Amino acid sequence: MLHSALAEYLDRVEQALMGLENVYVERYVEEILTPQRATLRIRIRFVQGYLLELNEAIVVEADVLLWLDYRYHCQDEQNCLIFRYDSTPHFPNLPTFPPHKHLPDEVIASQKPDVAEVLQEAVIYGLNR
Template sequence: MFYNIIQDFSEIIAAYSVTKFEKFGSATSLVAQIEFKDRSILHIKDYLFVDGTRKYAYHWQDAGGVLRMRWDNSPHHPQIANFPHHKYLFPDVVAESHERNLRDVLAVIRQVLTT
């Protein structure tokens, strides 16, 4: 599935690497990185546990390492309407997030990079 998503967004992707992919029954663990044609980088951590719960973080930074956007579901912003899902638009701006998987995150990044 990861590689199909990469293919679907190949027009913006320069390179990618998978640091870790493990599958244990219904549980999965993915740690990867995508470099885009503008040299920005998306760091990916996505874990699906045996009990069906999921933990994810997609951290997009520019070529200099400055945060562009980050999506995650760590339970530390209870004021967000769709807690625990949230995104950081800047280091100090936290907003509601509806992007909860790699395909949705890449769609946002494609929109930013192509407009």
């Protein structure tokens, strides 16, 4: 049986996606590896043409959700980066290392955002176009 914290989180992500308008979910893969571990791979296309991909590897330890890895990548219809949050350890000089955020012209320190915040950031991008 899936750990309740993991089940609740996956349900919250699904509910957040269902609340979006003017999007098409191209891919939604929820892979349950063990009762305490899952991976999530989601690809969302916005009607304006831009794309958001969400990738997470999640584990429950001591009843707490931990992200082993994550990547939230948003790009426009010409495949140009809008933003990407990830945990790849390749910017050791940033104060939040390893988490960081890629922008079109720079990489900045950033903690891991909540998926709802990432979805909101992508929606706001579309509203401001």
